[in-house]
Amino acid sequence: MPANSGQGASHSSPVRSSINSAVTAIATTPEKIAGMFRRRYPTVAITGMSGVGKTQLADRLTKRATPDVALEIGSTVMERRTRRSARLQGFRFLVVPGENAATRLTALDEVFHDAPVDGVVHVVANGYATARGVSGSHKVPNVSREEQLGAELEDWTITAHRIAAMAVRRDAPIWLVIAVNKTDLFADEIDKAVEYYSPGSGSPFGNRIDELRGLVGGAKLWVDVLPVSTQDASVSGSPSSAMIDTLVERLGHLSGHS
Ligand SMILES: Nc1nc2c(ncn2[C@@H]2O[C@H](COP(=O)(O)OP(=O)(O)OP(=O)(O)O)[C@@H](O)[C@H]2O)c(=O)[nH]1
Numbered sequence: 001m002p003a004n005s006g007q008g009a010s011h012s013s014p015v016r017s018s019i020n021s022a023v024t025a026i027a028t029t030p031e032k033i034a035g036m037f038r039r040r041y042p043t044v045a046i047t048g049m050s051g052v053g054k055t056q057l058a059d060r061l062t063k064r065a066t067p068d069v070a071l072e073i074g075s076t077v078m079e080r081r082t083r084r085s086a087r088l089q090g091f092r093f094l095v096v097p098g099e100n101a102a103t104r105l106t107a108l109d110e111v112f113h114d115a116p117v118d119g120v121v122h123v124v125a126n127g128y129a130t131a132r133g134v135s136g137s138h139k140v141p142n143v144s145r146e147e148q149l150g151a152e153l154e155d156w157t158i159t160a161h162r163i164a165a166m167a168v169r170r171d172a173p174i175w176l177v178i179a180v181n182k183t184d185l186f187a188d189e190i191d192k193a194v195e196y197y198s199p200g201s202g203s204p205f206g207n208r209i210d211e212l213r214g215l216v217g218g219a220k221l222w223v224d225v226l227p228v229s230t231q232d233a234s235v236s237g238s239p240s241s242a243m244i245d246t247l248v249e250r251l252g253h254l255s256g257h258s
C-alpha cells in the first residue's frame with residue numbers, strides 16, 4: 001500500500017509522508033537492485049517436445065547435477081536455471097514443459113508474450129525422444145523414429161507460431177538455436193541430422209524453418225543449428241562437454257557477450 005494512502009492519509013503532514021516514502025523506498029531498494037541485476041542476464045527459452053532432453057541440457061548448461069527423479073517424471077512446470085559467469089556473461093534459462101498440458105500453454109505465454117525472452121534454444125532429438133515412465137535414454141518400443149519425427153514437427157509448429165508472434169511485435173532480431181540433442185545415439189549420422197534440421201535443406205523440418213523466416217522476415221530471425229549431447233557432458237574432455245562448450249560460446253555471441 002502506498003505510504004500516504006488509506007485512512008490516516010489526510011492527517012499526515014508533508015514531512016511525515018516524505019519520511020514514510022523514504023522508508024518505503026529503502027525497504028524496496030534491495031529487491032529492485034536484485035531485479036536490475038537479474039535483468040542483465042539475457043533470458044533464453046528452452047523448448048521442444050517431451051523427452052528430447054531439455055531438462056538435462058539446462059542442467060548441463062548451468063553445471064547442475066540432474067536428479068534421476070526429475071528425468072523420469074517429466075516436467076509439467078517451467079524450470080528456471082541461471083548460469084552465473086564473470087562480468088555478467090550469464091544466462092537465465094526457462095525450460096518450457098514439453099508435455100501438452102495447460103501448464104505448457106501458460107509457460108509459452110510467459111516466455112513469448114508476457115516477459116519475452118532474448119533468444120530460444122529449441123531442442124530436437126532426431127527421432128530419439130524418450131517416452132515418460134521409461135527409464136534409460138532410448139526410444140520407446142513400438143514408436144518408430146518416423147513417428148517421433150512427425151510428432152516433433154507438430155510440436156515445432158506450436159512453438160514456431162509463438163516465436164513468429166513475438167518476432168513481429170519486436171524491433172530487434174530474435175535468435176533461435178536448434179539444438180540437435182542425443183548425438184551420442186547416432187554418432188555416425190550427426191551431419192545428416194544437422195542437415196535435416198537446417199533452413200534451406202528442403203527437408204520437412206528445414207521447410208518449416210524456412211516458412212517461419214519467410215513469415216517474420218529473415219533479418220528478424222537468426223537461426224543456428226548445433227549438435228549436442230548431454231550424456232557424459234560433465235566429464236571434461238568428452239565429445240559431449242566440447243559440444244556444450246561450443247553451444248555456450250554460440251549463445252554468448254548471439255547475446256552480444258563477446
Ligand atoms: N543418450 C542420451 N540420452 C539423453 C540425452 N539427453 C537426455 N537424455 C535422456 O533422455 C531422457 C529425457 O530427458 P529430459 O531432460 O528429461 O527430457 P525433457 O525434454 O526435459 O522432457 P520433458 O520434461 O518431458 O519435457 C532422460 O532419460 C535423459 O537421461 C543425450 O544427450 N543422450
Ligand SMILES: [Mg+2]
Nearest residue numbers: 054055074075
Ligand atoms: Mg524436462
